[in-house]
Amino acid sequence: MSSADLPVVPSVPGSVVAIAREQDREVRWLDQAAFVFPDDPGHELDYFEWDRTFGVRADDGELVGVNSTYSLRVVLPTGELGTGTVSRPMAGLSWVSVHPGYRRRGVLSAMMRHHLHEVHARGEEALSGLHASEASIYPRFGYGLATVGYAVSLGRGLTLRDAPAAPDDEGLRVRFATADVEAHGALVADLYTRSCARRPGMVDRTAALNRGRFRQTPRELEKEEPLRILVADREGRPTGYALVQRDMKWTDHAPDGTTRVLELAATDVVTERRLWQAVADFDLTSATIAYRVATDHPLLAWLPDARTIKPTRTDELFLRVVDLDRALTSRGYAIDVDVVLAVTDGLCPWNAGTWRLVGAADGATCERTNDAPDLTLDVRELGAALPGGASLAAAGAAGLVQEHTPGALARLSTAMRSAIEPATTYGF
Numbered sequence: 001m002s003s004a005d006l007p008v009v010p011s012v013p014g015s016v017v018a019i020a021r022e023q024d025r026e027v028r029w030l031d032q033a034a035f036v037f038p039d040d041p042g043h044e045l046d047y048f049e050w051d052r053t054f055g056v057r058a059d060d061g062e063l064v065g066v067n068s069t070y071s072l073r074v075v076l077p078t079g080e081l082g083t084g085t086v087s088r089p090m091a092g093l094s095w096v097s098v099h100p101g102y103r104r105r106g107v108l109s110a111m112m113r114h115h116l117h118e119v120h121a122r123g124e125e126a127l128s129g130l131h132a133s134e135a136s137i138y139p140r141f142g143y144g145l146a147t148v149g150y151a152v153s154l155g156r157g158l159t160l161r162d163a164p165a166a167p168d169d170e171g172l173r174v175r176f177a178t179a180d181v182e183a184h185g186a187l188v189a190d191l192y193t194r195s196c197a198r199r200p201g202m203v204d205r206t207a208a209l210n211r212g213r214f215r216q217t218p219r220e221l222e223k224e225e226p227l228r229i230l231v232a233d234r235e236g237r238p239t240g241y242a243l244v245q246r247d248m249k250w251t252d253h254a255p256d257g258t259t260r261v262l263e264l265a266a267t268d269v270v271t272e273r274r275l276w277q278a279v280a281d282f283d284l285t286s287a288t289i290a291y292r293v294a295t296d297h298p299l300l301a302w303l304p305d306a307r308t309i310k311p312t313r314t315d316e317l318f319l320r321v322v323d324l325d326r327a328l329t330s331r332g333y334a335i336d337v338d339v340v341l342a343v344t345d346g347l348c349p350w351n352a353g354t355w356r357l358v359g360a361a362d363g364a365t366c367e368r369t370n371d372a373p374d375l376t377l378d379v380r381e382l383g384a385a386l387p388g389g390a391s392l393a394a395a396g397a398a399g400l401v402q403e404h405t406p407g408a409l410a411r412l413s414t415a416m417r418s419a420i421e422p423a424t425t426y427g428f
């Protein structure tokens, strides 16, 4: 039986089917109905991978559920003491929508089971990742919260603490332009990918999604500023960029605009510092807001009083181990570890059971074993810990990991940690 033929749970009013590009109007209608937003004919789904788009059709043929998967990459820690990074394939689940008239009848559950079996059958990605609209939806399907971020609000103009290892660079120029996919698409794709390598948890995107970053429909352009870009370069060699949009308003006859930082990527810390100073210093603005800022981002260390930017914690990447052995061997470990794990997995039975993980800085092996387990835990905890932020020791302190061999939990927890906190600055 192929994964596409998997039976759906009995209560579901229909079955999981492939969705073709020609059915995009139905997909859009369903998405608008589920996510509550108006139709915008200019918004084309040209970044969809239609061979990875599935839905549930009710017995009368109506499309009552849809989801689409992107072929993404996620950055994981590796190397001695968790100081390196490695980029691995990740199935990025998105556009999950269920018809409001068919809620809570198992449509999502059927689609999730299909998605996980499909990714397993393809064998290309050992991981599935997503951003959740509501944080309580996906843990039941084995997803763990792997990265968190801060939403921040900066005042006009930044006074930053001196950073001897990130001095001002007179040779670094920052230029302002209207962002244009023809002029800047390749530059953004290249710099974004290079910036991803600087931090675990980062998600790299397809060429189509990179182009989508520049998309503004005619209807959107009637209401908002065209997307602008700041490009930093040294002697013509680009080292970073920021995509921004400003909203202008006047309060009591005084300018009171806001700059939104949609994406800021840099290949070195000097460029990063200069770009943050630039985005926070547009004329006629009084605030700059940014989302998905790493919880140990340099900004927090540079600002004399980080309290002023009102960091608000947001959940970002939920990660699901689809193939346990390939997932755990796709990264290196900060310290040597040799541990037997008893893993529970309600949806992917090929993961459940007892595994011996032997990890070192440059790689790992993970094989089935009959040895007695050192730790018992759910697959969800492993997904959360994989990019090196969520601490397994903390999960243990919360009663989510059972330790049978004293010291095994602390050792694995330390081995999985990254030297810096993971973050996911791109939402998909």
Ligand SMILES: CC(=O)SCCNC(=O)CCNC(=O)[C@H](O)C(C)(C)COP(=O)(O)OP(=O)(O)OC[C@H]1O[C@@H](n2cnc3c(N)ncnc32)[C@H](O)[C@@H]1OP(=O)(O)O
Pocket: 034, 035, 093, 094, 095, 096, 097, 098, 099, 102, 103, 104, 105, 106, 107, 108, 109, 110, 130, 131, 132, 133, 134, 136, 137, 140
């Ligand atoms: C990756 C992404 O795209 S995130 C976007 C998700 N989509 C949205 O938020 C759009 C609006 N909402 C919807 O389309 C739907 O309500 C969905 C997709 C959230 C849920 O679809 P449904 O078909 O109703 O879910 P289903 O019936 O399979 O429910 C499975 C379980 O999840 C629970 N659940 C479903 N939605 C939610 C929710 N929003 N919050 C908490 N629990 C939920 C159900 O109660 C059920 O629990 P049970 O097994 O204990 O009974």
